[in-house]
Amino acid sequence: xxxxxxxxxxxxxxxxxxxxxxLSEGIYDEEExxxx
Numbered sequence: 001x002x003x004x005x006x007x008x009x010x011x012x013x014x015x016x017x018x019x020x021x022x023l024s025e026g027i028y029d030e031e032e033x034x035x036x
Contacts, residue, residue, distance in 0.1 A: 002011060 002009075005011070
């Protein structure tokens with residue numbers, strides 16, 4: 001892929017996490033997640 005891009009282009013790779021750190025924040029409703 002990089003060979004096809006113009007010189008000095010930037011490539012960004014994003015790796016999503018499993019959201020484990022947000023479970024303790026109370027932003028997820030466990031029952032809603034089960035029923036979706």
